[in-house]
Amino acid sequence: MTISPRPHHGGATGRVARAALELGDLVHGPVLPPYTADAAVELLRTTSIGRPPSRLLAVVGATGTPDVVSTLTWANENDVEVVVLDPHTAQPPSRTNRPAIALSLARADRVVLRDGLVHAGVGASWAQVRRVVGAGGGTVRAPRRTDTVADAPGAGGLRGVTLVTGDAVVHPLAGAHPDPELWWAFRCRPEAVGVVTEVVLDADGAGPALLAAEPGDADEARFAALAHRHDPAGVLGLPA
Numbered sequence: 001m002t003i004s005p006r007p008h009h010g011g012a013t014g015r016v017a018r019a020a021l022e023l024g025d026l027v028h029g030p031v032l033p034p035y036t037a038d039a040a041v042e043l044l045r046t047t048s049i050g051r052p053p054s055r056l057l058a059v060v061g062a063t064g065t066p067d068v069v070s071t072l073t074w075a076n077e078n079d080v081e082v083v084v085l086d087p088h089t090a091q092p093p094s095r096t097n098r099p100a101i102a103l104s105l106a107r108a109d110r111v112v113l114r115d116g117l118v119h120a121g122v123g124a125s126w127a128q129v130r131r132v133v134g135a136g137g138g139t140v141r142a143p144r145r146t147d148t149v150a151d152a153p154g155a156g157g158l159r160g161v162t163l164v165t166g167d168a169v170v171h172p173l174a175g176a177h178p179d180p181e182l183w184w185a186f187r188c189r190p191e192a193v194g195v196v197t198e199v200v201l202d203a204d205g206a207g208p209a210l211l212a213a214e215p216g217d218a219d220e221a222r223f224a225a226l227a228h229r230h231d232p233a234g235v236l237g238l239p240a
Contacts, residue, residue, distance in 0.1 A: 015057060015099060016034060016057050016058065019031075019078075019099075019101070020033060020058055022074060023058060023070075023071065023074055023101075026070040026071070026073075026074060027060060027062065027063075027066075027067040027070050027071060028063045028067055029107050030060075030061045031058050031059075031060055031061075032058060032059040034056040034057060034058060039056075039059040042061065042085060042106070055097065055098070055099040055100055056099075056102060057099050059101075059102040059104060060101055060102070060103050061104045061107045062104065062197075063107045063108060064108045064110060064121055064197060064198075065162055065164060065197040068105075068164045068197050069164055069168050069170060071101060072166060072167070072168035072195075072235060073168040074101075075101055076166075076167065076168060079099075080098060080100060080101055080235070081100045081101070081234070081237055082103050082235050083100050083102050083103065083237075084103050084105070084236070085103060085105065086150065086191065103195070105121070105122050105123050105150070105195075107123055108121035108122055108123040108124075108197055109121045109123040109124040109125070109128065110124070111124045111128045111132045112132065113133055113136045113203065116202075116203060117201065117203065118132070118201040118203055119198055119199075120149045120198065120201065121149075121197065121198050122149055122196055122197060122199065123150070124148060124149050125147070126147070129201070133203050136203075149199055150196075158199060158200070158201060159200040159202060160172070160173045160200045161173050161174065161196045161197075161198060161200065162174070162196070162199075163182060163193065163197070164194055164195045165182075165193065165194040165195075165236075166227075166230060166231025166232075166233065166234070166235040166236040167230055167232065167235075169230070174200045181222075181226060182194075182230070185223060185226050188219070192227075193223075193226060193227075193230070195236070
């Protein structure tokens with residue numbers, strides 16, 4: 001069912017069909033045509049997005065980090081922006097009139113317990129985390145909320161994250177030696193450095209929250225330098 005008052009015509013229709021065909025071969029999740037009921041459901045998950053991009057080519061339902069990498073790689077190759085559907089943060093508005101892909105992470109919900117740590121996709125619910133840890137014989141102190149672990153960057157017990165930058169490079173910001181600049185930027189402003197696809201948590205939820213204080217005005221140039229380095233094509237529309 002088409003719900004948009006502005007359906008695609010002519011060349012735009014060809015671009016939409018090509019995006020669906022090519023992305024469908026690259027990702028495991030669904031690639032939804034724009035301005036359909038299924039796409040609208042995904043867009044409505046994120047109130048912070050406001051009005052959908054006027055040149056939307058598709059909504060990609062990523063199932064995990066590989067799908068995010070494939071989507072960003074395709075976007076870089078085709079001069080397309082990617083708008084991340086994140087209910088907790090608002091991506092800055094586009095500065096260009098390029099076609100766009102909307103990227104949903106609601107299906108990135110795999111949860112595993114490994115070496116005493118919880119590795120959870122950002123689409124997983126806290127209830128899933130509790131079930132997985134409980135099945136492993138552990139006692140989890142995850143918040144008893146109904147939302148997803150996408151808000152874990154502000155929670156206690158965060159050990160790290162998996163971050164994909166706009167150049168489609170995966171950065172495991174966990175363990176003893178994360179990238180110091182990206183780790184600093186993530187702790188200050190998670191939405192300003194890339195797409196967080198997975199969080200790593202202590203199973204018992206112990207430990208302080210790792211977010212630093214709000215960055216000062218002098219740090220804006222530092223964020224801009226990171227954006228130029230890790231998203232040179234401006235695929236994610238990060239600060240420039």
